[in-house]
Each structure stands twice: as C-alpha cells, then as structure tokens.
Amino acid sequence: MNNRNIVLFIGGITFGFGLAWGGMARPEVVLSFLQLKDYGLILLMGSATVTTFIAINVVPRFMEKPILGGEFKPRTRELTRNTILGAIIFGIGWGLSGQCPGSALSSLGIGNYPILMGIASMFVGAYVMGRFFGS
Amino acid sequence: MFPLGIYPYIIGGLIIGIGVSFVYILTGLHSTQSSLFSSTMSYLSNIPYFQRKTYLDSREWRLFFAAGVILGAIIYALTVSPDGFWMSSVQWWRLILGGFLVGFGTRLSSGCTSGHGISGIASLSSTSLIAVITFIAVGVVVANAMLLLGVTP
Numbered sequence: 001m002n003n004r005n006i007v008l009f010i011g012g013i014t015f016g017f018g019l020a021w022g023g024m025a026r027p028e029v030v031l032s033f034l035q036l037k038d039y040g041l042i043l044l045m046g047s048a049t050v051t052t053f054i055a056i057n058v059v060p061r062f063m064e065k066p067i068l069g070g071e072f073k074p075r076t077r078e079l080t081r082n083t084i085l086g087a088i089i090f091g092i093g094w095g096l097s098g099q100c101p102g103s104a105l106s107s108l109g110i111g112n113y114p115i116l117m118g119i120a121s122m123f124v125g126a127y128v129m130g131r132f133f134g135s
Numbered sequence: 136m137f138p139l140g141i142y143p144y145i146i147g148g149l150i151i152g153i154g155v156s157f158v159y160i161l162t163g164l165h166s167t168q169s170s171l172f173s174s175t176m177s178y179l180s181n182i183p184y185f186q187r188k189t190y191l192d193s194r195e196w197r198l199f200f201a202a203g204v205i206l207g208a209i210i211y212a213l214t215v216s217p218d219g220f221w222m223s224s225v226q227w228w229r230l231i232l233g234g235f236l237v238g239f240g241t242r243l244s245s246g247c248t249s250g251h252g253i254s255g256i257a258s259l260s261s262t263s264l265i266a267v268i269t270f271i272a273v274g275v276v277v278a279n280a281m282l283l284l285g286v287t288p
Contacts, residue, residue: 005199007161012203013210014154015166020211022147023139027225032138034271034278039136044148045252051152052257055159063160070163074258077245079265086244087251087266089236091273096281097233098225100248101168101241104234105201109208111220117227118234125238126172127180133243134184 003068018048019106027098027107027115034095093125155253164196167250168204169241171197229286244270 022044023029033041060072077083094100099107099118107115137144158166174194177185212220241247244266246255251270255263 004162004164005196007158008164008166008196008200009203011154011158011166012200013207014157014203015151015200016204016207017211018147018150018152018154018207019204020147020208021150021215022144024147025208025211026221027223027230029139031225031278034274035282036275036279038138040139040141040144043137043141043144044151045248047145047148048152048155048253049148049257051149052155052159052253055152055156056254056257057259059156059160066159066163067161072159072163074260075165075167075250075254075263076258076260077251077255077262079262082243083245083262083266084269086240086242087269088240088273090240090244090247091270092277093233093236093238093240094248094270095274095277096236097229098223098278099230099233099237101171101237102204102247102249104237105168105204106208106211107223109205110212110216112223114223114227114230118230118237121231121234122169122238122241123172123175125235125240126169126242127176127238128235129239129242130173130176130184131180131182134182 007068015102016106016109019103020110024103025106025110025112027103027112030094030098030100030103034098151253155249158200164193165250165254166200167246167254168201169238169247169250171201172238173242226286240270 032038056074104115104119155166174190174197177190177194251263251266
C-alpha cells in the first residue's frame with residue numbers, strides 16, 4: 001500500500017463518517033430533502049463545499065504543490081449536452097431511490113445491506129453508459 | 136425546515152469537506168465518488184472507454200477511497216450513531232431501478248453530488264453548478280411525483 005492509497009483510505013474514512021453523521025447514509029433523509037420537507041442536505045453540501053473551497057482556492061497560495069507531489073488543479077469540466085442529459089437521468093434515479101454513489105457506500109457501512117442491490121445497479125448503469133454511449 | 140436540527144448536517148458537511156481537503160492538500164487529487172463505477176470496470180472490460188488512462192491511473196486509489204467510505208460509516212455506526220446500525224425501508228425495485236439511473240446518469244454527466252456538488256462548485260466550475268441545479272430540480276420533481284403516487288417511504 002503506497003502513501004497515496006493510505007491518504008485516500010483515510011480521506012475515505014473521513015468522508016464516509018461525515019456522510020453518515022449528516023444523515024446521508026439514510027435514503028429516507030435524502031428523500032425528505034427532495035420532497036422539500038427537510039432542507040438539511042443543502043446545509044451539508046454548503047458546509048462541505050466551503051471547506052473544500054478553502055483547500056482548492058486558498059491553500060495553493062501558500063503551497064507550491066501537494067505534499068506528496070502532483071499538482072493543484074481545480075476540478076473543471078466542459079459543459080456538453082451529456083452533462084445536462086446525465087444530470088437529468090441521475091436526478092430521476094436520485095428522486096426515485098434517495099441514493100447517490102457516496103451515500104450508497106456509506107449506507108452499506110451503517111448496515112443497510114439491501115443497498116447492495118442499488119450499488120450493483122450503479123455498476124451496471126455505468127457499464128451500459130460506457131459500453132453503448134461512451135466516446 | 137429542519138426537523139432533525141441543523142447541526143448534524145453542518146458538522147457532517149464539515150467532516151466531509153475535511154476529508155476531501157486532506158486528500159487534495161496531500162495529493163492534489165479530487166476524491167469524488169461516481170468515477171469509481173467506471174474506473175473499476177477497467178479491471179473487467181477491455182473496451183477502450185474503460186481502458187482510458189484516467190481510469191487506469193485512478194482505479195486503485197478509488198477502491199481504497201471507497202473502502203474508506205464504507206469503513207467510516209461502520210465506525211460512525213459503532214460509535215456516535217444514536218441508533219447503532221440501521222436499515223432502510225425503501226423498496227428493492229426503487230433501489231435497483233434508481234441505482235441503474237444513478238450509475239448511468241452520473242457517468243454520462245461526469246459527476247455526482249460529490250464531483251459536481253462539492254469538488255466542482257468548490258472549484259467554481261459553472262458546468263458543475265448547472266449540473267447540480269439540474270439534478271436537484273429533477274430529483275425534487277421525481278420525489279414529489281412518487282409521493283403523490285403514494286409510493287412511500
């Protein structure tokens with residue numbers, strides 16, 4: 001296990017713990033946000049984004065490059081038709097089931113093992129997308 | 136507006152942000168979630184889409200990251216969780232159908248609630264902002280439609 005993988009493993013533990021603490025491991029809590037009964041998901045996303053904003057935009061002013069090497073580069077993507085189409089399809093699946101990729105993994109961790117069906121389906125969905133619609 | 140209070144959300148988000156920031160400051164990598172589904176496929180499928188460099192370069196650390204996410208939630212359930220381990224009552228067909236659309240859609244869109252939602256917006260990407268507004272709006276419509284149709288929880 002190299003250093004990078006250890007860092008990712010620790011970062012993942014932190015991420016999964018935070019998701020669970022913030023209720024996101026429960027599809028019911030996510031659905032109650034999408035049903036506009038509980039706006040907490042916006043607070044969670046806001047608080048995570050502000051923290052990450054500092055790491056991406058402020059920290060690189062004081063550090064030339066990441067501690068273990070590599071480079072600081074913000075995450076940007078070109079806007080295409082697929083960005084929107086994919087977001088619509090994801091939104092339908094999200095509204096139907098209250099699962100997204102990270103929340104499903106943390107849901108498994110809190111003992112919600114039926115979510116394995118959802119995770120398996122995500123792999124199938126990603127495969128079908130790459131196999132038949134990937135460029 | 137906040138029947139469960141605001142603190143679990145703010146603290147949970149802060150912890151998530153610390154995890155993502157920790158990885159970024161040490162490695163420069165954006166520890167986002169949905170690419171896992173495509174990068175892991177590179178072990179199983181030889182088609183060029185999955186054998187692209189970005190998946191081959193990231194497939195190993197994405198598995199370590201995902202294992203961490205699961206373990207982090209286990210630690211939560213064993214320590215501070217008020218209810219210990221917990222099981223959802225969302226029906227199986229919703230998990231399967233919804234999961235398929237989530238896998239397909241996030242990969243077509245190149246991001247999910249974490250890639251577009253946290254790392255993308257924190258990178259001030261207008262593409263990600265548009266994606267987030269789109270999937271939240273669609274999710275709200277679909278979740279309310281399900282509610283109206285009497286599908287619960």
